[in-house]
Amino acid sequence: xxxxxxxPETIYDVKTPSFLVDIDVIxxxxxxxxxxxxxxxxxxxxxxxxxxxxxxxxxxxxxxKKCVVVSTLDEAEFYATHGFDDILYAYPITxxxxxxxxxxxxxxxxFHMMVESPESMEALKTTPRGDNKNWSVYLEIxxxxxxxxxxxxxxxxxxxxxxxxxxxxxxxxxxxxHSGDSYLARGPDSIRQSGRKNTDKLLQxxxxxxxxxxxxxxxxxxxTPGCSHPDDSMAQLDCFSPGNYVFHDTMQMRIGTCEExxxxxxxxxxxxxxxKSQNKMSIDAGFxxxxxxxxxxxxxxxxxxxxxxxxxxxLGMCQELGSVGTQGTPLDFSKYPxxxxxxxxxxxxxxxxxxxxxxxxxxxxxxVGVWRPTRGW
Amino acid sequence: xxxxxxxPETIYDVKTPSFLVDIDVIxxxxxxxxxxxxxxxxxxxxxxxxxxxxxxxxxxxxxxKKCVVVSTLDEAEFYATHGFDDILYAYPITxxxxxxxxxxxxxxxxFHMMVESPESMEALKTTPRGDNKNWSVYLEIxxxxxxxxxxxxxxxxxxxxxxxxxxxxxxxxxxxxHSGDSYLARGPDSIRQSGRKNTDKLLQxxxxxxxxxxxxxxxxxxxTPGCSHPDDSMAQLDCFSPGNYVFHDTMQMRIGTCEExxxxxxxxxxxxxxxKSQNKMSIDAGFxxxxxxxxxxxxxxxxxxxxxxxxxxxLGMCQELGSVGTQGTPLDFSKYPxxxxxxxxxxxxxxxxxxxxxxxxxxxxxxVGVWRPTRGW
Numbered sequence: 001x002x003x004x005x006x007x008p009e010t011i012y013d014v015k016t017p018s019f020l021v022d023i024d025v026i027x028x029x030x031x032x033x034x035x036x037x038x039x040x041x042x043x044x045x046x047x048x049x050x051x052x053x054x055x056x057x058x059x060x061x062x063x064x065k066k067c068v069v070v071s072t073l074d075e076a077e078f079y080a081t082h083g084f085d086d087i088l089y090a091y092p093i094t095x096x097x098x099x100x101x102x103x104x105x106x107x108x109x110x111f112h113m114m115v116e117s118p119e120s121m122e123a124l125k126t127t128p129r130g131d132n133k134n135w136s137v138y139l140e141i142x143x144x145x146x147x148x149x150x151x152x153x154x155x156x157x158x159x160x161x162x163x164x165x166x167x168x169x170x171x172x173x174x175x176x177x178h179s180g181d182s183y184l185a186r187g188p189d190s191i192r193q194s195g196r197k198n199t200d201k202l203l204q205x206x207x208x209x210x211x212x213x214x215x216x217x218x219x220x221x222x223x224t225p226g227c228s229h230p231d232d233s234m235a236q237l238d239c240f241s242p243g244n245y246v247f248h249d250t251m252q253m254r255i256g257t258c259e260e261x262x263x264x265x266x267x268x269x270x271x272x273x274x275x276k277s278q279n280k281m282s283i284d285a286g287f288x289x290x291x292x293x294x295x296x297x298x299x300x301x302x303x304x305x306x307x308x309x310x311x312x313x314x315l316g317m318c319q320e321l322g323s324v325g326t327q328g329t330p331l332d333f334s335k336y337p338x339x340x341x342x343x344x345x346x347x348x349x350x351x352x353x354x355x356x357x358x359x360x361x362x363x364x365x366x367x368v369g370v371w372r373p374t375r376g377w
Numbered sequence: 378x379x380x381x382x383x384x385p386e387t388i389y390d391v392k393t394p395s396f397l398v399d400i401d402v403i404x405x406x407x408x409x410x411x412x413x414x415x416x417x418x419x420x421x422x423x424x425x426x427x428x429x430x431x432x433x434x435x436x437x438x439x440x441x442k443k444c445v446v447v448s449t450l451d452e453a454e455f456y457a458t459h460g461f462d463d464i465l466y467a468y469p470i471t472x473x474x475x476x477x478x479x480x481x482x483x484x485x486x487x488f489h490m491m492v493e494s495p496e497s498m499e500a501l502k503t504t505p506r507g508d509n510k511n512w513s514v515y516l517e518i519x520x521x522x523x524x525x526x527x528x529x530x531x532x533x534x535x536x537x538x539x540x541x542x543x544x545x546x547x548x549x550x551x552x553x554x555h556s557g558d559s560y561l562a563r564g565p566d567s568i569r570q571s572g573r574k575n576t577d578k579l580l581q582x583x584x585x586x587x588x589x590x591x592x593x594x595x596x597x598x599x600x601t602p603g604c605s606h607p608d609d610s611m612a613q614l615d616c617f618s619p620g621n622y623v624f625h626d627t628m629q630m631r632i633g634t635c636e637e638x639x640x641x642x643x644x645x646x647x648x649x650x651x652x653k654s655q656n657k658m659s660i661d662a663g664f665x666x667x668x669x670x671x672x673x674x675x676x677x678x679x680x681x682x683x684x685x686x687x688x689x690x691x692l693g694m695c696q697e698l699g700s701v702g703t704q705g706t707p708l709d710f711s712k713y714p715x716x717x718x719x720x721x722x723x724x725x726x727x728x729x730x731x732x733x734x735x736x737x738x739x740x741x742x743x744x745v746g747v748w749r750p751t752r753g754w
Contacts, residue, residue, distance in 0.1 A: 015450075016473070017754055049696060071697045073392075091697065092649045092659070094716045096393070117650060119715040148650045148659050148698065180695075272469045273494060273525045282469070282525050288731050289754070292669035318557075319426060319727055320448045320468065321525065338496040339471045350696055354665050354732075357753045376734045377394055377666070 010365045012341070017269045017289035019356040020343070021371070023363050025264035026246055030059050033227065033245050040235040045069055045088060047222060047243025050350045052373035053359070054082045056246055069222070069241045073100045076111070078374035086110040090176060090222075090241065092140065092148050095123040106131050114176055116140035116149050121160055125167050137164050138176035138220065143201050145180045152201050158212055165214045174218035174238070177202060182225035187256040196231040203236060224248075225257045247349035250305050251294065260345065265359075266307065267344040267352065269322070271336045280315060280325035281333065283342060287317040288355055294347030299327055303347035309335075312342075387742045389718070394646040394666035396733040397720075398748070400740050402641035403623055407436050410604065410622050417612040422446055422465060424599060424620025427727045429750035430736070431459045433623055446599070446618045450477045453488070455751035463487040467553060467599075467618065469517065469525050472500040483508050491553055493517040493526050498537055502544050514541050515553035515597065520578050522557045529578050535589055542591045551595035551615070554579060559602035564633040573608040580613060601625075602634045624726035627682050628671065637722065642736075643684065644721040644729065646699070648713045657692060657702035658710065660719060664694040665732055671724030676704055680724035686712075689719075 008014045037044040046060035047069040057079060058065055066086045070076045076089050077100070085108050093101065093113050105111040106129070115121050115137055124135050139161050142149030150157045164172040179198045185191040198221065206216045221227075221234070222241035230240075247265045248258045269285035294303025299313045306312040306324070315323040324342075325331055336342070346352035353359070354375065361369035385391045414421040423437040424446040434456060435442055443463045447453045453466050454477070462485050470478065470490050482488040483506070492498050492514055501512050516538050519526030527534045541549040556575045562568040575598065583593045598604075598611070599618035607617075624642045625635045646662035671680025676690045683689040683701070692700040701719075702708055713719075723729035730736070731752065738746035 015477075015754055091661075094647060094649050094661075096647060096716055100392075117715055142652075146652060146655050146657075147695070147700070148652070151654065270471060270473060272471050275519075275523060275525070277528065278523050280523075284468075284471075284754075287668075287670065287728060291664075292672070292728075293664065295669070296673050318524070319731075323524070338494055339473055351664060351669075354696075377392055377661075 007370060008360070008367050010367060011268060011360065011362050012365065014268060014360050014367070016341070017267050017285040019353060019359050020266045020268050021247070021359045021361045022264045023361050023368060025262065026056065026059065029246050029248065029262060029264060033242065034062065036227065036230060037240055040230060042235065042237055043067065043239045045220065045239050045241045047071070047090075047241050048075055048079060050243045050247055051353055051359075052078070052375065053371040054079075055369070055371050057082075057084060060246060069243070072377050073097060073104075074374055074376045076104050080104055080107055088112040088114070088138070088241075090114050090138070090140075092116045093120045093124070095120075095127070098123060098127050102129055105129050105133070105135070110136065112136040112138060112173060114138045114140045115160065115164070118156070118160065121163055124170060125163075128169055134169050134171045136171045136173055138173045138218075139164060141175045141177045141202065141205065143177055143179065143181070143198050145178070147178070147180060149177070152205050157205060158208060158214070161209050161214050161216070162212060172214075172217070174216045174220065175202060175205065176241075177221045179221050179223040179226045182223045183251075183255060185225055185255060188229040191225045191229040191256065192231040195226045195229070196233050198226070199231065199233045199237060224252060225255050228257045244350060247353065249349040249352075250302060250345050250347050254301065260305065263345045263349075265346065265349050265353065267346060269342055269344065271338055271340050271342065274333050274338065276333060279331050280323055281331065281336060283322040283324055284320065285322045285344065286320040288319055290314070290317060290322060290344065290346065291348065291351040291355060292317070293351035305345040307343040307345060309342070384747055385737070385744050387744060388645060388737065388739050389742065391645060391737050391744070393718070394644055394662040396730060396736050397643045397645050398624070398736045398738045399641045400738050400745060402639060403433065403436065406623050406625065406639060406641060410619065411439065413604065413607060414617055417607060419612065419614055420444065420616045422597065422616050422618045424448070424467075424618050425452055425456060427620045427624055428730055428736075429455070429752065430748040431456075432746070432748050434461060437623060446620070449754050450474060450481075451751055451753045453481055457481055457484055465489040465491070465515070465618075467491050467515070467517075469493045470497045470501070472497075472504070475500060475504050479506055482506050482510070482512070487513065489513040489515060489550060491515045491517045492537065492541070495533070495537065498540055501547060502540075505546055511546050511548045513548045513550055515550045515595075516541060518552045518554045518579065518582065520554055520556065520558070520575050522555070524555070524557060526554070529582050534582060535585060535591070538586050538591050538593070539589060549591075549594070551593045551597065552579060552582065553618075554598045556598050556600040556603045559600045560628075560632060562602055562632060565606040568602045568606040568633065569608040572603045572606070573610050575603070576608065576610045576614060601629060602632050605634045621727060624730065626726040626729075627679060627722050627724050631678065637682065640722045640726075642723065642726050642730065644723060646719055646721065648715055648717050648719065651710050651715065653710060656708050657700055658708065658713060660699040660701055661697065662699045662721065663697040665696055667691070667694060667699060667721065667723065668725065668728040668732060669694070670728035682722040684720040684722060686719070
């Protein structure tokens with residue numbers, strides 16, 4: 001009975017709404033990031049959180065299935081089950097999650113974690129792995145974003161790094177940073193400026209650590225804007241961990257990370273209702289198909305782009321309906337008959353992709369695969 | 378390896394974040410709505426979109442598994458597969474979805490649909506079911522909300538109703554309304570006022586239809602606020618189709634539909650990081666665990682409530698992190714040690730529930746079941 005069991009032939013045969021992924025754009029995005037890292041001599045440790053699929057994990061690791069980042073234990077277990085190794089769980093660890101981490105550490109050749117508080121350091125020190133091997137640990141650093149991580153210029157950064165480095169049951173890997181301030185940049189120059197500033201702070205901390213006798217083997221920095229337009233100084237880092245660059249989205253486009261043609265994913269939907277008296281129409285994609293992400297920006301900045309129809313704006317959503325109109329100009333309903341298709345570039349592909357059970361992978365119009373992401377925690 | 382395969386014993390044993398459903402509150406909510414409908418002599422046709430589970434569908438239909446509403450074809454197929462019948466697909470139908478509707482209509486004893494445009498009426502008229510039976514059709518009416526539906530006072534409402542009533546391959550069921558303006562009400566009196574106004578409009582239209590020779594067998598109206606606090610005049614309606622009332626949420630609470638103690642669902646999460654310099658902390662529930670729904674309201678109105686901690690506010694979210702702080706007062710970090718649990722009442726339970734693979738059902742502290750909602754389209 002389920003229509004999804006039959007694989008549609010072309011993108012025009014999928015049910016609506018569906019999530020489309022252009023494999024040719026993906027390949028270009030994957031190659032470009034690989035080349036950027038190679039050029040700088042930096043290791044690429046791609047983040048899986050944006051797509052959460054085996055297939056794209058393989059592509060991003062150049063077929064090695066090694067050296068990835070995840071943000072949930074579900075992702076870590078999913079990739080471990082599918083033959084991936086050298087997995088970094090880049091999330092502030094807490095005591096309650098250590099049992100699952102131990103199982104991962106025992107199963108994998110390399111499983112790395114992240115601490116950022118005295119409490120989590122204490123939890124690690126007092127909870128041995130149980131197989132006579134060491135926990136492998138990054139210290140998360142906050143370069144001023146104020147989300148998680150130890151403040152880069154704090155004494156605590158020194159204290160925790162020293163504790164990790166001196167603990168006999170911990171292998172201290174170095175410093176991990178989400179350079180999220182690059183999301184505030186606009187344009188490649190501004191992105192590079194943020195990268196230069198962040199790199200400088202991280203290198204300063206590395207020097208401070210060295211002066212305190214703590215060797216810092218690896219400096220790992222993530223964020224799709226920053227890694228897409230790296231400042232030359234970032235060649236002094238050891239590792240990049242971007243994730244969103246495989247799909248990109250309208251947020252990356254507005255930051256200046258990518259062009260519209262680099263966005264590899266779209267929501268396909270249909271016009272299902274005209275409301276001429278109010279100059280708007282409904283599509284069969286609501287917040288469960290698009291996500292609310294970016295709606296706070298308002299119509300001028302976002303959130304989504306209707307491919308080929310720059311005049312269309314997403315006015316609002318309920319669970320299964322999107323309301324679409326124009327700003328100030330009359331909507332030409334004859335261009336959008338009931339049943340006609342629209343293709344939406346999402347504002348934040350991580351948020352939109354997570355809403356789908358399947359991704360329909362296409363090359364040109366032809367469907368060439370169906371990928372199933374993992375979900376949960 | 379997957380921790381979720383073992384059923385936790387108590388709510389304190391689930392991994393975080395998880396979605397908890399209090400079965401005792403559910404029973405109370407289900408009974409209350411049933412009694413309200415019985416008192417008014419109105420049939421209850423509960424909406425499945427909020428929870429999308431077999432178990433709760435059975436409870437809401439008093440074990441009959443008959444007479445429900447859904448908003449996607451995936452839901453319709455899911456419930457049909459699990460032995461439910463008399464299913465109303467309350468969504469503007471379009472030509473492209475008729476194949477799946479035909480299969481549902483042939484499988485079920487009763488499958489109803491909804492039209493609201495000349496285009497969809499034409500599609501139905503020119504696409505016979507194929508089993509010599511009639512399509513069973515409601516006309517969706519817009520009472521002024523401006524979402525979907527034919528405007529209640531328009532000539533088109535008369536035209537389409539007459540077309541449906543006179544078409545030999547269609548059984549015309551009557552009028553269906555989502556009384557969404559009740560979400561703008563504040564307090565039971567204001568909700569009843571909206572219900573009275575909507576009922577009056579619907580009855581006026583029924584009279585106009587009768588004058589035009591069109592019999593309107595059923596008037597069906599949905600919305601949790603309106604059906605929870607119905608105006609006496611609503612006894613003249615035939616059918617109520619609320620859905621959210623099983624879970625409720627902080628949005629319903631603020632409207633005045635329910636009390637905090639009526640909210641049956643919570644997100645359970647843990648404090649994972651302190652950021653004392655910024656008077657805030659992080660929880661392991663981000664937008665993939667809570668949803669962005671309601672964030673546009675700002676901190677004063679919403680979006681979520683931390684049970685037992687009215688001083689806490691959800692300041693922002695990224696994919697897997699929520700940022701929690703206070704408004705104006707210092708955050709007492711000693712009350713929220715790293716690893717400690719927090720329980721979140723969601724702003725919009727339909728949006729939050731849809732993010733979870735499993736719901737953990739509990740009575741008191743004890744987990745008594747794990748329900749799996751359907752998802753997709």
